Amino acid sequence: MFRSLSLTTRLTLFFTLAAAAVVFGLALLVIAASERHFIELDHMALQDKQHLIENILARSNSTEDAKWLLREALSHHHGLYVSVHDSKGETLFQSEGFRPPRELPPADESNAKYKLQHWADEGRAFRGMGVRVIPAYDATTRLDILVAMDTAHHTRFMLELRRTLMTYAVVTIVICGVLGWLAAYKGLAPLRAMKSRATTLTSQRLHQRMPVDAVPIEMADLAHELNKMLDRLEDAFTRLSEFSSNLAHELRTPLSNLLTQTQVALATRRDADAYREILASNAEELQRLGRMVSDMLFLAKAERGMMLPNRERFSAAEETHALIEFYEAVAEEKGVRLAQRGEGEIVGDRLMFRRALSNLLSNALHHTPPHGEVTIEISQSSQATRVSVENTGEDIDPKVLPRLFDRFYRADPSRSHPETDGAGLGLAITRAIMQAHGGSISVTSAQGRTRFCLEFPGGT
């Protein structure tokens, strides 16, 4: 239930509860203290009167004298009630309209002499105390003295105090609640700003960012992280949309070639050789398309996290040698020297390794001028096994180096490429294979030498 409440409501609730606890607690303390204070005051006043009466009784000579002196001293005290009886039942003094409670025995002589007691009579509340004394004029008798006060005005005051405090508490709590809500609402404003910013983010408008400077420190981190996430998303999204438009472009050209060629062929009657020629050309174009689709599938699979079907330890040099044998004829035709150096072991998929290196070799041979050379160097350290392919030839523009591994990326933007050239997926596939091995690929190009380096983790 609580979880479904909004943050503002929660904070407001917390503020209100905290304020209520503080204000009510304070009110209760004030009330308790006042009450205690009144009792103390009463106690002192009653004690005074009791001492006065005791004094009078100590000074008087006879019962009559005591009666007279008591009347003199006590008859004009408003709100003070006194009754004095002797042990024979004679009343020495009795305030008007005061009936001492029967069930209230005079306090014991020895202890609790001045103990304060409460009782009610006919709707009136009394507080009083009693004492038993021996009068000076007659040592045989005992006098019970009871002094009491009507506490009505205290009660009235306490009631008034309670009402005032409660009113104050309720008003304070309401104000605190409103202020709390306001604070929470204002405090969460950056969050709402982020939310409204987020709602405007669409695939077409991915360049929007969270306002890092405009939010408080606590949220700046969040905004910063969100922005970094958006950067990554935008980057991936741009690549993806570029990629799909490239894909469409790559497919459109051969498809339109195929269509045109076929329709032209169908337009007039031709001899069998002409048809054969056209079909053969179609088949070549279709094979290219088929290869491209397979490569695309391979990459798509790799992106979902490719598994290495056969993991084994193999010699990089042996595999490289097999590849060099494969490309030997092409290199010879071009007049390019192929060389291999070094040793190293790799844990991974042999076929994938061949495919990765084959792409690099094929590229290198393609870009090496006649009488140039391509060198494959294998080295092994404790952390990694490196296989690098270096070829002589024109430098690659440093600006395009990081983009080389993008799908369909070609350094030549005109996209006019000979039949033998691939669809521009080779390096992307090589990189995907390296990622599947937990390795990496890098490229440098300077001073007439371009070098691609594959790094496999593990080593010795």
Added chain:
Amino acid sequence: MKILIVEDEPKTGEYLRQGLSEAGFVVDLAQDGTDGLHLALQGEYDLVILDVMLPGLDGWQILQSLRRRGLQMPVLFLTARDQVEDRVKGLELGADDYLVKPFSFAELLARVRTILRRGRSGNESTVLRVADLELDLLRRRVSRGGRRISLTAKEFGLLELLMRRHGEVLPRSLIASQVWDMNFDSDTNVIEVAIRRLRAKIDEGHEVKLIHTVRGMGYVLEAPEEH
């Protein structure tokens, strides 16, 4: 040689039937799994080509039913799904080969011939002959019209493949796989160059050319009378 094709895509099925018929096989075509199994159990086929995704019974089920009934004819799977698990599953169930769509017909034909050849334990002769071309496997010598031709090891391997399967059009991917053990689509003209160089050694200066390019399909080694 009788081949059964079980393929629900009508165009693909029809073209496969036509292509294999023209390659000299007797071909039946079933359009769904139930018919396919029925036919496979009835007729005596030397090879069954199964699509994995089929209405009725799928390719795996047909293969299982066949093997359960003790039919051991070779089976070649066609699938649109390039999943390693699929491949493993197919081979575990006893399939003989596996082709991922889109495949080239030349590739299929070459694989079909490879599978059908497997069963026959030929009395392998150590010398291969096509027209006046001779390849001696033991002495690793090649001669044409009595004149020795020196080849590199890989050229020898390539020529051996072409001669063993003379008259068959071999696609580049098959050649790359068989001669260089490159079992992936290598997007290069490597095979083209290798064939060109081999052709220069074998055919240059001879009236009768033996190595031919079949555009869009691959390469074939054949004597003129074979055609």
